[in-house]
Amino acid sequence: xxxxxxxxxxxxxxxxxxxxxxxxxxxxxxxxxxxxxxxxxxxxxxxxxxxxxxxxxxxxxxxxxxxxxxxxxxxxxxxxxxxxxxxxxxxxxxxxxxxxxxxxxxxxxxxxxxxxxxxxxxxxxxxxxxxxxxxxxxxxxxxxxxxxxxxxxxxxxxxxxxxxxxxxxxxxxxxxxxxxxxxxxxxxxxxxxxxxxxxxxxxxxxxxxxxxxxxxxxxxxxxxxxxxxxxxxxxxxxxxxxxxxxxxxxxxxxxxxxxxxxxxxxxxxxxxxxxxxxxxxxxxxxxxxxxxxxxxxxxxxxxxxxxxxxxxxxxxxxxxxxxxxxxxxxxxxxxxxxxxxxxxxxxxxxxxxxxxxxxxxxxxxxxxxxxxxxxxxxxxxxxxxxxxxxxxxx
Amino acid sequence: xxxxxxxxxxxxxxxxxxxxxxxxxxxxxxxxxxxxxxxxxxxxxxxxxxxxxxxxxxxxxxxxxxxxxxxxxxxxxxxxxxxxxxxxxxxxxxxxxxxxxxxxxxxxxxxxxxxxxxxxxxxxxxxxxxxxxxxxxxxxxxxxxxxxxxxxxxxxxxxxxxxxxxxxxxxxxxxxxxxxxxxxxxxxxxxxxxxxxxxxxxxxxxxxxxxxxxxxxxxxx
Ligand SMILES: Nc1ncnc2c1ncn2[C@@H]1O[C@H](COP(=O)(O)OP(=O)(O)OP(=O)(O)O)[C@@H](O)[C@H]1O
Ligand SMILES: [Mg+2]
Numbered sequence: 001x002x003x004x005x006x007x008x009x010x011x012x013x014x015x016x017x018x019x020x021x022x023x024x025x026x027x028x029x030x031x032x033x034x035x036x037x038x039x040x041x042x043x044x045x046x047x048x049x050x051x052x053x054x055x056x057x058x059x060x061x062x063x064x065x066x067x068x069x070x071x072x073x074x075x076x077x078x079x080x081x082x083x084x085x086x087x088x089x090x091x092x093x094x095x096x097x098x099x100x101x102x103x104x105x106x107x108x109x110x111x112x113x114x115x116x117x118x119x120x121x122x123x124x125x126x127x128x129x130x131x132x133x134x135x136x137x138x139x140x141x142x143x144x145x146x147x148x149x150x151x152x153x154x155x156x157x158x159x160x161x162x163x164x165x166x167x168x169x170x171x172x173x174x175x176x177x178x179x180x181x182x183x184x185x186x187x188x189x190x191x192x193x194x195x196x197x198x199x200x201x202x203x204x205x206x207x208x209x210x211x212x213x214x215x216x217x218x219x220x221x222x223x224x225x226x227x228x229x230x231x232x233x234x235x236x237x238x239x240x241x242x243x244x245x246x247x248x249x250x251x252x253x254x255x256x257x258x259x260x261x262x263x264x265x266x267x268x269x270x271x272x273x274x275x276x277x278x279x280x281x282x283x284x285x286x287x288x289x290x291x292x293x294x295x296x297x298x299x300x301x302x303x304x305x306x307x308x309x310x311x312x313x314x315x316x317x318x319x320x321x322x323x324x325x326x327x328x329x330x331x332x333x334x335x336x337x338x339x340x341x342x343x344x345x346x347x348x349x350x351x352x353x354x355x356x357x358x359x360x361x362x363x364x365x366x367x368x369x370x371x372x373x374x375x376x377x378x379x380x381x382x383x384x385x386x387x388x389x390x391x392x393x394x
Numbered sequence: 395x396x397x398x399x400x401x402x403x404x405x406x407x408x409x410x411x412x413x414x415x416x417x418x419x420x421x422x423x424x425x426x427x428x429x430x431x432x433x434x435x436x437x438x439x440x441x442x443x444x445x446x447x448x449x450x451x452x453x454x455x456x457x458x459x460x461x462x463x464x465x466x467x468x469x470x471x472x473x474x475x476x477x478x479x480x481x482x483x484x485x486x487x488x489x490x491x492x493x494x495x496x497x498x499x500x501x502x503x504x505x506x507x508x509x510x511x512x513x514x515x516x517x518x519x520x521x522x523x524x525x526x527x528x529x530x531x532x533x534x535x536x537x538x539x540x541x542x543x544x545x546x547x548x549x550x551x552x553x554x555x556x557x558x559x560x561x562x563x564x565x566x567x568x569x570x571x572x573x574x575x576x577x578x579x580x581x582x583x584x585x586x587x588x589x590x591x592x593x594x595x596x597x598x599x600x601x602x603x604x605x606x607x608x609x610x611x612x613x614x615x
């Protein structure tokens with residue numbers, strides 16, 4: 001029998017029972033749609049977070065006191081600006097070292113009050129991280145060395161304090177102390193659940209005076225050479241541990257952060273896909289069930305076809321194609337449905353979703369495989385039917 | 395070469411652990427152009443014999459040659475091919491595909507020879523014309539009378555150009571006038587050298603055959 005003929009017969013059989021075919025298909029449609037949509041959401045979330053971490057700048061090495069482990073207690077930092085100088089000597093370029101001391105503070109401009117994350121930083125911050133200014137200028141080395149009370153506002157803070165007015169040159173107070181605004185950042189949006197537009201950057205020295213401390217929270221280095229980042233990290237940890245023998249220090253690279261986040265999100269996506277896969281499996285069982293019914297209903301037809309010369313394989317192929325046609329049509333519909341759902345979620349909700357060709361291909365492939373796997377038993381049963389017995393059934 | 399040779403053929407069914415002998419040692423030869431009638435009481439094994447002769451079933455013992463080939467040596471695929479090329483079968487209850495037109499019903503055996511749709515339709519049209527149904531080409535079985543349906547079934551049995559046509563009570567479901575036209579059609583096949591074996595309960599019909607075989611209790615009398 002020609003394959004084209006077998007397809008035609010399978011299609012006709014499905015059309016003869018339109019409603020039943022559709023309902024059977026629905027199981028596969030829902031399963032495939034769930035896989036495509038959920039994998040899309042998982043992938044979208046992963047891509048967004050990765051973009052944000054990459055947005056921090058490449059070759060980044062972050063050094064903080066304490067261990068970076070689940071359950072490790074936060075350690076109070078013993079680091080001072082003297083340590084920063086020691087690290088700068090190792091790196092060999094002040095422009096590649098950034099520090100931070102941060103504190104949540106009330107900010108005020110005229111009658112407008114807000115709450116911002118004050119970051120005491122060096123003038124190097126925009127070079128080490130990727131931060132772009134919207135207006136004005138950033139802190140200078142002199143601002144840092146003299147502890148000048150000048151501030152660069154995040155887009156959100158600028159907006160809440162000044163609305164549409166230009167904040168450059170205006171006075172604000174941070175924790176009750178007066179600062180002069182010299183610049184504003186471009187909007188950044190959320191990153192890892194933190195609103196990064198609610199920052200106010202001030203010279204680290206000014207922040208230390210305001211907070212009454214000599215300490216800094218941690219430092220970040222943009223390594224000059226990606227391949228030697230591990231060596232650099234070891235050297236830095238070495239110096240810091242020598243200076244502060246009672247404290248553990250941790251150094252993580254951007255790649256490590258990406259790796260850990262990627263693993264977590266990968267597992268999450270996998271779990272979502274597995275749950276969706278179960279519904280696909282249930283859809284497959286439905287297909288198998290209906291195919292068995294179909295074989296029973298058409299036993300007489302099978303007997304007749306065999307009587308006029310159909311080989312067991314011809315009959316088996318016909319029913320297998322019927323099952324595959326059922327599931328792949330369901331697979332295509334499910335892909336469209338799941339894809340549309342993912343796009344709608346991405347557009348209309350804060351949850352990001354990304355359609356990947358591989359998840360579509362996978363879902364389609366799986367639906368075809370489901371058809372083969374769940375169609376093969378009914379098909380074999382049909383192929384092996386004894387023609388005399390088959391013709392005699394009513 | 396004889397179209398069919400059965401030598402001491404038996405067929406025993408297993409039913410709930412009991413052996414039901416439906417045929418016991420039947421020997422029979424069908425030559426090209428033969429017109430043979432099989433008669434006998436109900437349950438005497440006529441249908442069982444027809445199924446064996448048509449390659450739909452295999453004997454429990456004995457030798458059966460169809461078209462010169464010993465069926466005990468044939469695989470299921472080879473049996474299917476034998477049914478497709480050598481045998482045409484006509485059933486009492488027609489067994490037409492209900493959703494399919496007369497033309498496509500007749501063309502069905504050609505599907506399993508790998509014939510394309512065009513060729514199938516052309517040959518089916520030819521056959522339908524021969525059985526006097528050129529005007530019923532696109533009718534479905536439920537749009538035709540019993541006699542017409544049986545003629546479609548005969549056209550289907552003949553479309554592959556078989557050497558033997560087996561008909562198990564082909565007029566059993568038809569009134570006598572309609573039955574006569576079907577029988578006339580079968581008798582006319584003789585001229586083409588097609589051997590016809592038919593089961594009938596009608597003495598007159600049987601009397602018109604070249605040869606009568608009377609069956610009783612699974613044996614030929
Ligand atoms: N599948 C089967 N299992 C068990 N016994 C069977 C089977 N098929 C037929 N028989 C038995 O074999 C015997 C012969 O049956 P068969 O159908 O050949 O009779 P028949 O001569 O065609 O009768 P009828 O004129 O009523 O059609 C019967 O006794 C029947 O009960
Ligand atoms: Mg019978």
